[in-house]
Amino acid sequence: MTAGLEERRLAAKIVRRVLDEGAYSNVLLRRELEGLDPRSRGFSHRLVLTTIRMLLRIDRALAAAADRPIASLDPEVRALLRVAAAELLFLGTPSRAAVHVAVTAAKLERPRAAGFVNAVLRRVAAEGEPPLPRGRAGTALALGFPEWILDRLVAQWGEDEAVAFLEASNTEAPLVVRLRPGAPRIGEPVPGVPDAVGVSRTELDALAADAYVVADAASIAVGHAVGVRAGERLVDLAAAPGGKALHLWDAAGGTAFVVAMDRHARRAASGRRRTRRLGAGVRWVVGDARRPPFRPGTLDRVLLDAPCTGLGTLRRRPEIRHRLEPSAPRRLGRLQREMLEAALELGARRLVYSVCTVFAEETVDVVADLGFEPPEGLPGRTWGDGRLLAPHLGETDGMFVAVFSR
Known part of the structure; x- marks a missing residue:
């Protein structure tokens, strides 16, 4: 052969x-x-x-x-x-x-x-290939991106940072896991993200299946931004497939009342099976984050990890660049704002907004004028009223995180 x-x-x-x-x-x-x-x-x-x-x-x-x-x-x-x-x-x-x-x-x-x-x-x-065009069109093509994506990023960050993000998004993502309580300490810790470690496949194969969760360091950082404490009541409003809800359960030592919600019954059922298999007592419900079915004042913490364009996950899903339409960030930004305003009405002491994208329309624009602040202790840099994590700033996917506290 x-x-x-x-x-x-x-x-x-x-x-x-x-x-x-x-x-x-x-x-x-x-x-x-x-x-x-x-x-x-x-x-x-x-x-x-x-x-x-x-x-x-x-x-x-x-x-x-x-x-x-x-x-x-x-x-x-x-x-x-x-x-x-x-x-x-x-x-x-x-x-x-x-x-x-x-x-x-x-x-x-x-x-x-x-x-x-x-x-x-x-x-x-x-x-070989035909010569690349001059100017920004050539820069975008050299990096393998539609020109409109580079244009949007240049408008919000300037050309140097926009190009740095796209270059970093074309690199291989490391294998990162969150070690669950009781798991042996292995791998290389990710700076600024507790419990996140870079591992080899050989190291991973030596662990029990319920000792870790594969997740990018940026996603693990979101769980830490929520800051759950023992005995608290909290909800993840867009929870499937359940990795962050599981993180919140683990962070409270299994003593918090954690509700995971998703608007799709099939995704909620899949999340329920996953968290149950991993020994977590997360409660799953089906509901729309634009109209969350919870009485105001009954929750201590709320996480809204909103649906988004996913541009921050390009290292793992490079096809996103070919599927996005220029209208998508603004359209999703309107949905995210609607969900966020509904989440604020729940009256929790702490509300965390996160999206795995870096378009301004889905990040800084969504939380503007609502009293959000950047969370402390996360890697990356401050951007508007939130914190930007990104592959050109450290070994993470692109993620925006903002916190509202009462």
């Missing part, structure tokens, strides 16, 4: 499902690469993420080499061409090897297209 053939076919399959069928790369990578040896898993993982990150440049090069729109190609052929072009343009694979494996894969997947695949990839290998 041709060396590396199955890893590349698997990468093409994942790329096709993500880009053509709307699947999430982090979910598929975890599921599809299970059981591969570490070297094969690492290569396939890198190839998939590179292809998705650099898709705009890859498709531009392929369109020039094929003399036809990429969208017109058979999905299987298109995926094989994309992963092979990623190797040729960005991963440094020798052209002869990359082309040979792609053609072999094409003979198995779409035999009639093998000659076409060979011709297109040989042209890409010989000519």
Whole structure:
């Protein structure tokens, strides 16, 4: 068998499902690469993420080499061409090897297209990609992003920080877990985020399944910002899949009354199964955070980890850049503000607002003029009335956190 053939076919399959069928790369990578040896898993993982990150440049090069729109190609052929072009343009694979494996894969997947695949990839290998445009359009394309995303970030931060964020968002995210109470101390602590540690897969395999929760350090930081104490009553208003509600339960030593709410019954049921399996007494309810079903004055703390564009999770889900529409941040910002105003009506002593995005319309604009403040003790930097965590500021995903206290 041709060396590396199955890893590349698997990468093409994942790329096709993500880009053509709307699947999430982090979910598929975890599921599809299970059981591969570490070297094969690492290569396939890198190839998939590179292809998705650099898709705009890859498709531009392929369109020039094929003399036809990429969208017109058979999905299987298109995926094989994309992963092979990623190797040729960005991963440094020798052209002869990359082309040979792609053609072999094409003979198995779409035999009639093998000659076409060979011709297109040989042209890409010989000519590379077309020159990038000048100015900001070229900067965005070089980073693999639609220009409108760079424009928004430049408008709110300036060009240097906007580019730094996008560059950092194209890097590999470390494997981070939150160690649960009683778990052995392993890994490298993440600065500024208690209980968050960077670990290797070997270290993780040595732990019991209920001793840790895989979560980015930014998500773990949100739980610490809530600051739950023993015996308190609190609610997570948009809780699925339940990681933060579980964190709050653990932080109070199992003595707090923790309610997790989600508007979707299926997601709430899945969260309930998860927290129950991990031994947590979190109560799950179905409800809409715009109209929370709780009597004002009965809660000590409230967490609103609101639905958002997810731009802060690009290291793990690079496809987000290709799915977002320019209208999404403002549309979601209106929803977030509505949810936040409803949460304020609950009268809790402490309300934490968080979103895993960095667009101003979903962050500083949402909490403006409501009396929020940046939480203390978190990594990152102050931004408006909240705290910004981001990959260019430290080893975390992008997250905005703001606190209202009575």
